Amino acid sequence: MILRKIIVFCFTSFMIFYSSDLLAQLDSIQYNLKFGNKTYASGDYASSMVAYEKALNYTLELDTQVNAKDSLFLISLKQLITVSGLGEAFEMSEGYFNQFKTKIYKNICDSEYKALKIGLINNYIGIAVYNKKNKVAINAFEFFIDAVDNCNNFDNYDLVQCSANAAMAYSDLKQTSKAYNILPLLKYYKDSVSNWHSADYNKVLAYVNANANVSPEVIIGYYKNSAKMYAKNKRFAYALDIYETLISDYNKHLSNEELINLIEKSNTVRDSTNFYHSNLYKKMMGQLSNVMLDRSIANARNIRLKNRALYLGFAFTVVIILFLLFVIKRQKDAKVHYRKLYVLEKQFEKQNKKLHLLKENFIKVNYKSTLASKTREPDIFEALYNDFPELRLNIVERFVNLTDKEIQIINCVLLNLSTKESADTLSLTNGAFRVSKNRLIKKTGFKSSDEFQSAIMQLL
Incomplete structure (x- = not known):
């Protein structure tokens, strides 16, 4: 009886201790995830990476019997890979993804965490494209497609986000045909999937066409439509990113009025973005200032060049007129010369005929007898x-x-x-x-x- 009470006491104590330790681990994971989200939103990538990495390590220490272990692991890994890529530490993102690649793809077709795994893979491919690691992005995309090719419960809409990033990667590598082959899928599912809208499709369409020698006016039109829809859906960060692209890459094809109009529209979204995107706005304004300064200098230079061109044009015109007069005179002289030559040729022919007649008559007369x-x-x-x-x-x-x-x-x-x-x-x-x-x-x-x-x- 006493032994039984001792066993019950020990087991109860162990369970209390185990539960307390488990709760402490879970609290640490949740705390670091929240702290990582907060510092990420403020643009402090270094702190957020440390927090997500701690959360990931804590999830690895959890007992396999803990139900939330896999979901917390995938969330922590997804956030760590994403923020590392944005924080110019893509090697860290790539290292973690490859380290846990087998675990990510394990039973991906039937996993209860399929959505989390797809989101993690999508983010990794997107971060690779963001860092211009296009070959890495394409390899990850093609591996993902092969992995889910035989899945019975896998639909095409699960592939939309990673396909969009792959289209941009193919485009950067000048594999335009492969990029264009993906576009029909993206167009079909726009506005019918929670994370894929017309604004996203127009952005990808502009990106792909930019590497396919399509006219800048068409590309600018796609980008403007995308930014307008992003702002309408209150996805201000994405809208501001497109405005930055237009100003940095297409300012040569925009008038001063159009550039100013873009800045006015960006003011609408600036106050709704976080610290990171406010920095992006400052970068964009700096680019605009440089563009406007360059255009002022270019205008002054153009005025000087125009005045110089007028003088040169006048002198060139005078030279051309004199040259034309010389050519006309030469042509007239040539016509007179050719006319005289023609007359001489005709006279020569006549004289030649006369000579032949004289020779024939000479033969007839002298050899008659x-x-x-x-x-x-x-x-x-x-x-x-x-x-x-x-x-x-x-x-x-x-x-x-x-x-x-x-x-x-x-x-x-x-x-x-x-x-x-x-x-x-x-x-x-x-x-x-x-x-x-x-x-x-x-x-x-x-x-x-x-x-x-x-x-x-x-x-x-």
Whole structure:
């Protein structure tokens, strides 16, 4: 009986001690999570990282039988990864994510904490994109897609947030086609999922198009629509972030009036944001001041350049006019020259024709008695060469590889002999002469006897 009371007392004491220790652990976790949230909201990332890290370590020390262990672990890890990435300590985010990657993905399809795990993965991919670690973001996204590919209770809307961040990562890496392939999913679920709205879709659309050589005016339109919807839904921090993007990246495509209008709109959201975003506002105002100063300097420089351009333009115009006058005069002189040359060419042609006629008449007159006789003098061709000294050279230059017989046929054509006269002169029959002449015509490349005759007469 006494032993039983001792056992009951010891067990009761142990349970009281265990419960007290467990409550202390849970209180420490809750305290550090709250403190981390508070310092994160104020922009004190260093303090918030320390607080979230303590909360995470406390959750790892909890007994596995504690029901809240997994949920507190995932919340602490999610916050630590997020704030580390925002606080320029992405290596810390990456290290913790890889350390607990197996635990995060364990039974992800059927886990009761599926939403928490998806949110943690989404935040990690988003933080990677924020820090321009696009390859890390894409690797995490593709691993996530493979991990849930065969899940029966996993819907596409669970992939919206990570897909949006992946689209921006693909876009930064110039893998535009992959980014555009994601957009239909994002468009389909806009305003139908709690964490995905038209403002978010327009922001991603602007981001992707910015890396796809789309006109700046279109991109600015998407960003303006997104900022307007963010402000309407009181998501002022996101609106201010877009205003900063427009001023820093697209100020060259905005007029002074448009820039001032953006600042006026940003004033509407400034007072509703926390410390971190107030710093962003200060950064944005500094950028605006630099832009306006640059534009003032540029305007003054442009005025000087315009005045200089006027003088240069006037001088250039005078030079062009003088050059045109010179060209016109040269063209007129050229026309006169070409006209004279044309007249000389025509006169030369006429004189050449006259010369050929004289040569033909000369042959007819001087060789008339010889041509009329029935007996041919053997030196008739030599007489022709004596009267026309360049004839022999002209024949050789005009027609190559001719036999003596073929040259004699050409001489007969020059003397305007008939077929019978030519045959008698060359001691051939009429038929033999015709065959020889036709062969010569083909050999020299002429198509007809008239064409051959005309070319031969040009040799004189």
